[in-house]
Amino acid sequence: MKIKKDGAAPKKHKYLEKFGALFTDKRGYLKRLAISAPIWLALCFTVLFFGPFELVAYSGKSLFYSYKDVWQILAVFAGAVFLVGVPILPLIRGKIFNYVMTVILSLTCSAYLQAMLFNGELGALNGDAVDWLSHKGDMLINLAIWAGILIIWLFIMYMKRSLWRKLTTVMAALVVLSQAVPLVGIFTGAFGEKTTFPEHDYYLSKEGMFDYSEEHNVLVFVLDRLDYDFIAALDPSFFSENLDGFTSYTNAITTYARTRPALSHILTSYEGCVYDFEGEDYYKEAWNANGKHLLRDLGQAGYRVDVYAEMNTMFSDGEFAFEYADNTDHAKFDIPKEVILKKMMELSAYRYSPTALKPFFFHDTNYYNSGAVEVDETYEREPYFVDESLYIEGFESLGLAGEKTDSEGSTKCFKFYHFNGPHAPYYMNEDGTRNPDGETDNVKQTKGSFSILFRIFNRMKELGIYEKSAIIITADHGRAMSDIHPLQKETRVGLFYKPSGSAGTPLAESKAPISTYNIAASIMKEAGADYSAYGRAIDEVGEDEIITRTYYKTVVGPPNYIYVYEVTGDASVFENWVEVENYEVPDDVY
Numbered sequence: 001m002k003i004k005k006d007g008a009a010p011k012k013h014k015y016l017e018k019f020g021a022l023f024t025d026k027r028g029y030l031k032r033l034a035i036s037a038p039i040w041l042a043l044c045f046t047v048l049f050f051g052p053f054e055l056v057a058y059s060g061k062s063l064f065y066s067y068k069d070v071w072q073i074l075a076v077f078a079g080a081v082f083l084v085g086v087p088i089l090p091l092i093r094g095k096i097f098n099y100v101m102t103v104i105l106s107l108t109c110s111a112y113l114q115a116m117l118f119n120g121e122l123g124a125l126n127g128d129a130v131d132w133l134s135h136k137g138d139m140l141i142n143l144a145i146w147a148g149i150l151i152i153w154l155f156i157m158y159m160k161r162s163l164w165r166k167l168t169t170v171m172a173a174l175v176v177l178s179q180a181v182p183l184v185g186i187f188t189g190a191f192g193e194k195t196t197f198p199e200h201d202y203y204l205s206k207e208g209m210f211d212y213s214e215e216h217n218v219l220v221f222v223l224d225r226l227d228y229d230f231i232a233a234l235d236p237s238f239f240s241e242n243l244d245g246f247t248s249y250t251n252a253i254t255t256y257a258r259t260r261p262a263l264s265h266i267l268t269s270y271e272g273c274v275y276d277f278e279g280e281d282y283y284k285e286a287w288n289a290n291g292k293h294l295l296r297d298l299g300q301a302g303y304r305v306d307v308y309a310e311m312n313t314m315f316s317d318g319e320f321a322f323e324y325a326d327n328t329d330h331a332k333f334d335i336p337k338e339v340i341l342k343k344m345m346e347l348s349a350y351r352y353s354p355t356a357l358k359p360f361f362f363h364d365t366n367y368y369n370s371g372a373v374e375v376d377e378t379y380e381r382e383p384y385f386v387d388e389s390l391y392i393e394g395f396e397s398l399g400l401a402g403e404k405t406d407s408e409g410s411t412k413c414f415k416f417y418h419f420n421g422p423h424a425p426y427y428m429n430e431d432g433t434r435n436p437d438g439e440t441d442n443v444k445q446t447k448g449s450f451s452i453l454f455r456i457f458n459r460m461k462e463l464g465i466y467e468k469s470a471i472i473i474t475a476d477h478g479r480a481m482s483d484i485h486p487l488q489k490e491t492r493v494g495l496f497y498k499p500s501g502s503a504g505t506p507l508a509e510s511k512a513p514i515s516t517y518n519i520a521a522s523i524m525k526e527a528g529a530d531y532s533a534y535g536r537a538i539d540e541v542g543e544d545e546i547i548t549r550t551y552y553k554t555v556v557g558p559p560n561y562i563y564v565y566e567v568t569g570d571a572s573v574f575e576n577w578v579e580v581e582n583y584e585v586p587d588d589v590y
Contacts, residue, residue, distance in 0.1 A: 024093070024094045025093040025094040025097065029090050029091075030090075032089075032090035032092075032093070032097055033086070033087075033089075033090040034169075035090075035097075035101060035165065035168065035169070036086070036089040036090050036097075036101055037086050038168075038169050038172035038173060038176075039101050039104050039105045039108070039168055039169075039172045040082060040085050040086050040089060040104065041082060041086075041172065041176060042105070042108050042171075042172040042173075042175040042176050043104055043105075043107070043108045044078045044079075044081050044082040044085070045078065045082075045175075045176050045179065046108060046111060046112055046175060046176075046179065046352075047108075047111060047348055047352055048074065048077060048078035048081055048345075048348065049074045049075060049077075049078035050179045050183060051115060051347075051348040051351050051352055052070070052074060052344035052345070052347050052348045052351075053067055053070065053071055053074055053183070053186075054179075054182065054183075054186070055347055055348075055351060056070050056344075057186045059365075063365070063368060063369060064310075064312075064369045065335055065340070067186060069335045069340070070335070070340055070344060073335075073337050073340055073341055073344070074341075074344060077341055089101075098157055098161075098164075099154075099157075101168065102150075102153045102154055102157050102164075102168075103150065105153060105168055105171060105172060106146075106149050106150040106153045108172070108175060109149055109153075109171065109175070110145070110146045110149050110150075110354070111352035111353075112175055112352075113145075113149075114142075114146075114351075114352055114353070114354060115351050115352055118142055118145070118355070119351065135355060138355050139354070139355045139356040142354050142355040142356065143354055143355075143356055146354050201318065201330055201331060202311060202318025202319065202321060202322055202328060202329070202330055203311055203318075203328070203329055203331065203383045203384075204307055204308060204309060204310070204311050204314070204321065204325065204327055204328055204329075204383070204384050205327045205328070205329045205381035205382060205383060205384060206308070206327070206381065206382045206383070206384050207306075207326075207327045207329070207381045208304065208306045208326065208327055208401065208413075208415075209306070209308060209327075209384070209391065209394060209398075209415075210391075210394040210395060210397070210398035210399065211398070211399060211400070211401035211413070212398055212399070212400060212401060212413055212415075212460065212463070212465055212469075213304075213400070213401055213411045213412050213413040213465070214400045214401075214411060214463075214464075214465060215411045215412050215468075216412045216413075216468055216469070216500070217412070217413045217414075217415070217460075217465060217468070217469040217470070217471075218298075218303070218413070218414045218415075218469070218470045218523055218526045218527055219413075219414075219415050219417075219469060219470070219471045219472070220266070220415070220416045220417065220471075220472045220474070220519070220523065221417045221419060221453060221471070221472070221473045221474075222263060222266065222309075222416070222417065222418050222419065222421075222474060222475065222476050223419050223420075223421025223422065223446070223449050223473065223474070223475055223494070224259060224386070224418065224419065224420055224421040224422070224423035224475065224476055224477075225421060225422050225423040225442075225475060225476070225477060225478065225479055226421050226422060226446065226449075226473075226474065226475035226478070226493055226494040227422070227442075227475070227478040227479035227491065227492070227493060227494070228250065228252075228478070228492035228493055228494055228572075229479065229492075230422050230442055230443050230446040230479075230494070231248075231446065231494045233443045233446075234443065234446065234447055238447065238450070239450070239496075239507055240506065240507045242450070242454045242457070243457075243496060243498070243507045244503060244504060244505060244506060244507065245466075245467075245498040245499075245502035245503040245504060245505050246471070246473075246496045246497060246498040246502075246507050246508070247496070247497050247498075247507070247508040247509065247510050247539070248494075248495070248496050248507060248508070248509050248510070249495040249496070249497065249510050249511075249512060249514045249538065250492070250509060250510070250511055250572070251492065251510075251511045251512060251513050251514065251570060251571050251572070252474070252492060252493055252494070252495035252514040252515065252571070253478075253491065253492055253493060253514075253515050253516075253549055253551060253567060253571050254475060254476065254477045254478065254491075254493055254515065254516045254551070255515060255516050255517065255549075255550060255551060255552065256274070256476075256477060256551075256552050256554075257477050257478075257480050257491075257551070257552060257553045257554050258477060258554055259313055259476050259477065260312070260313050261274045261282065261283070261286075262476040262477045262516070263309060263313045263314060263418060263476045264283065264286065264287075264313070264314045264315070265286070265516055266416075266474070266476065266516050266519050266520070267294050267295070267314075267416065267519075267520055267523075268286040268287055268289070268292070268294065268520065269292070269516070269517045269518075269519065269520040269521070269534060269535060270282075270285070270286035270289050270292075271290075271517075272285065272286065272289070273552065274286075274552075275552065275562045275585050280316035280317075283315065283316035283317070284316060284317065287315075287320065290533060291533045292520070292533050292534055294520050294523065294524065294534075295307075295324035295325060296324055297524060297527075297529055298414050298523070298524075298527055298529070299324065300529075301412075301527045301528065301529040302412050303412045303413060303414040303527060304326050304401070304411075304412065304413050304414065305324060305325055305326050305414050306325065306326055306327040306413070306414065306415045306416070307321070307325045307327065307328075307416045308327070308384045308415070308416065308417045308418060309384065309386070309416070309417075309418035310384075310386060310418070313418065314418075318330075327381075327384075329381045331381075343367070343368050346361055346363065347361075347363075347368060349361040350362060350363070364424065364425055386418055386419065386420050387420055388417075388419040388420060388421075388432070388449060388452050389427070389428050389432055389433060389434045389448070389452070391452075392432055392433065392452060392455065395452060395455050395456045395459065396455050396459060397459070398456065398459050398460075398463075399463070400463060400465070401413060412527075414523070414527070418476070419449055419452075420445075420449070421445070421446065421449045421475070422442040422443070422445045422446040422449065423442075423445075424442070425438060426438060426439075426440040426441050426442065426444070426445050427440065427445075428440055428444070428445045428448035428449070429444065429448055430444050430447040430448050430451065431448065431451050432448040432449065432451040432452040432455070433448075442479075453473065457471075461503075466503050467500075467501065467503040467504075468500055468501070469498075469500060470498065470499055470500045470522075470523075470526035471496075471497070471498040472495075472496070472497050472498075472519060472522065472523075472538075473494065473495070473496040473497075474493060474494065474495045474496070474516070474519065475493035475494060475495075477491075477493070478491035478492060478493045479491060480553065483554075483555070483556045484555060484556055485555065486553060486555060486563045486579065486582070487553050487563065487565065487574075487577060487579075489574055490571055490572055490573065490574045490576075490577055491551075492571050492572060495514060495538075497522065497538050497539065499526065499539060500526060510543055511543050511570070512538075512541040512542060512543045512545065513541065513545060513546075513547040513549060513569070513571070514538055514541055515549045517535060517549075518535065518536060518537060518538045518541060519538065520534045520535075521534035521535045521536055521537045521538075521540075522537040522538045522539070525537045546568065546569065547568070548566050548567065548568045549566070549567045549568075549571075550564065550565070550566055550567075551564075551565040551566075551567055551577070552564055552565075553565065559584045560584065560585050560586070561582050561583065561584055561585065562582060562583060562585050563579055563581075563582040564579070564580050564581045564582065565577045565578060565579055565580065566578050566580050
């Protein structure tokens with residue numbers, strides 16, 4: 001050390017002294033640990049565990065996996081992050097320690113409030129692109145709230161350190177405890193059917209997808225969200241040149257606005273409303289109500305019955321599907337831990353991030369399902385995935401089925417396909433092939449889906465079975481326009497029907513008031529079975545008839561609402577869609 005001439009040591013630079021003071025701390029390591037541990041626990045518990053856990057628990061009807069599949073993965077990860085961070089944070093000292101803890105707690109509080117209060121206007125993760133530019137005002141307000149929460153905590157810390165010390169611990173404890181109550185409720189089943197998890201051991205396989213009957217086929221192709229607007233946007237010759245023997249019904253609607261329960265309703269034609277039932281009771285009732293049991297009745301009529309869809313969109317009971325759908329299989333499913341963890345953290349980031357950051361974490365439900373379950377390799381029957389572009393080669397080379405081995409030699413086939421159709425995300429070219437850049441739209445994807453259907457029909461003509469086959473092309477629902485508002489316009493769907501024996505006639509058009517209630521009767525009529533319990537077939541409804549049809553529109557909250565509409569006359573006239581009631585429903589109806 002240099003000594004001045006007068007013998008005094010040189011003074012430290014004032015800025016170095018101020019910087020050093022930031023790390024000066026009279027509190028020991030354990031006292032700082034007592035401050036940081038609850039704050040760090042609140043962040044890890046909220047963002048890394050409870051957030052994604054709760055979302056999965058309340059989304060069992062949309063996901064292939066359940067909270068029972070993911071809770072251990074999330075708990076181990078959150079626990080590991082907590083254990084790594086908790087001894088490190090107290091190593092920070094002085095004012096810097098206080099600032100770091102204040103920022104962490106502020107982010108935790110803001111994220112908690114974001115999930116509880118500020119995410120309500122973003123709708124469902126259904127693949128539709130969000131118009132983020134229209135949320136610019138919301139983004140600015142939201143960021144201001146986050147900044148305000150941080151400023152409040154910094155102000156408390158600056159004004160009275162002892163109060164800050166007490167409030168940080170109390171607030172961290174409140175955040176954890178407020179989420180511990182629903183956590184216990186989920187595990188104990190206190191919330192009833194909301195925590196029902198999928199039957200992973202049963203699944204609908206690809207078996208028989210490309211094997212058609214030489215004797216008779218009844219085929220139903222459901223193109224998800226086949227709104228009539230998408231059909232009207234295409235050149236009419238695209239359909240007239242490829243749909244010989246068909247009739248296009250331009251006044252058709254569905255009963256429900258979402259795939260579940262709209263998809264299963266096509267085959268059950270159940271007149272009860274799903275929103276009047278608790279949990280899965282609707283599905284248990286709908287398949288067996290009023291003497292109707294389409295899958296059983298088709299089997300008794302000598303048909304092989306294949307349903308190509310996701311299990312949870314059609315059935316609530318895997319054993320029921322296994323008994324009546326011939327392509328159902330039973331296998332052990334594995335949940336890839338790394339895949340699930342990555343998807344859960346992205347889901348948590350979308351839930352808890354400020355609105356301005358959400359576009360970076362936005363995905364649809366299909367993303368969270370893809371790769372999330374793996375079937376034991378010892379099973380040869382692969383699961384069916386809703387992606388028709390994957391099956392082009394199989395459809396182009398489809399052949400004739402042999403006799404059923406589990407039923408008295410039947411070669412007649414009933415096949416029900418759920419295709420992605422014009423539903424987002426948009427990945428399909430107009431010829432039905434996949435676009436690696438995903439830069440298509442709903443109209444191009446509509447054309448792509450029909451291009452695949454035309455391949456199927458051409459192959460059927462080559463095999464000589466097109467004439468003797470009945471074919472229905474329709475939608476599970478149309479375009480809702482908004483998940484968070486009631487109907488803003490009419491929502492007709494595409495419906496094309498070719499009865500057996502009508503091949504060779506040009507595409508016709510009908511304005512008959514049709515709905516999904518008429519499809520099951522048409523299927524049974526084509527099978528030559530007694531369909532009196534199923535109502536009227538599509539081709540039995542006259543164009544001039546006055547029929548009132550019912551439509552249920554879901555509105556995402558919180559709270560969630562159902563809007564009930566009655567449609568009389570021409571469904572293309574929005575004034576004919578009359579709202580008759582609306583009422584609040586619990587989360588599990590979605």
